[in-house]
Amino acid sequence: MMVLGFDIGSRAVKLVSFYEGVFQKSLIFDTFDFYRNYCTYMEGKIFVDFEKLDIGKADRIVSTGYGRNNININGSETITEIKAHTFGAIGQTGLKEFTLLDVGGQDSKVVHIKNKRIMDMILNDKCAASCGRYLENMAKVIGLSVGEIAGYSQNPAELSSTCAVFAESELIGKISEGYTAEVLAASINYSLFKRIKPLIERFPAESVVVTGGVAANNALLEFIKAETDFKEVIVPQYPQLNGAIGCCVYALDK
């Protein structure tokens, strides 16, 4: 049986296929490109063009993400991101009890999982200062990419603004004070961590599993290890595909 999982995020669309219960293939598209190149519009609805996607014929399709209720995927079932990420993290790590941190393009979600069940969850504040978009914008201010700032965690300077927009002006202030690019990169990463810290500390556990594109930010992982009580910080094999994998795991589990 072929199962397809769609995670239609604000920045990227992730697509994963499982064949006979085994991970088969994955595709990642820029959200805008995906809408433009692989979707058609009919009578106010959006349909996905599977022929163009060239991913084979699916027996079951499950979708999640911000676009889940807007994109009409023929015969698909939709589930919330919280559920998809929970199934994905359980499927990828095999853990039963943990705190899940998913840092996506435009929000962060923290889920408390016990005995493979969602016990509680919390989302970031309305401000974008605790999500991937914040890292992108801040990195741009110092002329680097998200990937380039990801490794810096030493001697961060304080960026105190709670607002993503004001943090940018504060960063510009730090540039004028002569801080090095390394310190500025570490400061950006640290300011992201500080916004995430109170969210994950709400749900103490042995392990915190980090998913979403931002899981590739090593500095964030370093800060979590150094400054929280979690004994283990786990990044599954496919952090960015976690939601889409979760859709497949959900389909196979049902």
Add this chain to the structure above:
Amino acid sequence: MKKIGFTTSIPVEIVFAAGMIPVDLNNVFITAKSPERNIEQAENAGFPRNTCAWIKGIYSGVINCEDIDTIIGVVEGDCSNTKALLEVLELKGIKSIPFSYPGTDTAEKLKLEIKRLCEYFNVNLDECSKVKVELDKIREKLAYLDELTWKHNKATGFENHLWQVSSSDFNGDYTVFSKDITDLIDKIEARDENKSKLRLGYIGVPPIYTDLYDFVEEKGARIVYNEVQRQFTMADSIGIRDLVEVYSNFTYPYSLNGRLNDIKKQIEIRNIDAVIHYTQSFCFRGIEDIVIRKELGVPTLTLEGDKPGNVDARTRLRIEAFIEMLK
């Protein structure tokens, strides 16, 4: 007949006894053609952006209402912003009558507050009690509509919410209100039972969202209890003639402990699985959430609303995930 606005539930019997029309200003704001415009108007007048939308909406609601020149402002027991609101409205020529729900020595001080209000409107307690007898007949219907929601599973969460929340002023005319609710009850009684299993309670001030109840039902759960709206109906004081006793029983303006006891009792009676605690952005009641979450002992989802309109995408996601979590 002269209209009298008020900022949150007051002993409405006094206004009716005086032959005047009580108007809950929150309802004026939220049912306005464009509630968002009311907020803008208040902000343009100088209200800070980081103050409660209800205060701003009430301000513009009164200013835009040509036939309201006198309001009763609840300055103790509800929101301390109301004091400043009254001061600003005085500037605009609106006469305001402060009213308090005293937190200490309640019975004694509330008696004085009620006496003062009666004197202002030139009515006596006997006249108020006569009105109360009439209102109690409607309150019994409201209690029955509530039962049609939680016991008989026939009324929708929104219907129950709407009629409960409207009982603060009985839409200005309790005779019409009585007829309308009777007609509605007849229709609801004829319905089949809604077998949706997940039963939610709604606690905190009424939501600023317009589609919360319907959204929850769309997701397979039902709100079968409204804490504050039910308090507005004064259902626990039906048959009590003494207004001081009636409005001392009203839990909302007093201690959090009193509210918690009421909520816990209703959770048990109504067999409620989980609770949505709604708070308004910038309101002190958001801090009380800490205590509520610790004390209730059922899963609690805290929602914070700011501007009027439909439930926003993020809050929708949280509600959906909460309901999924409970299933």
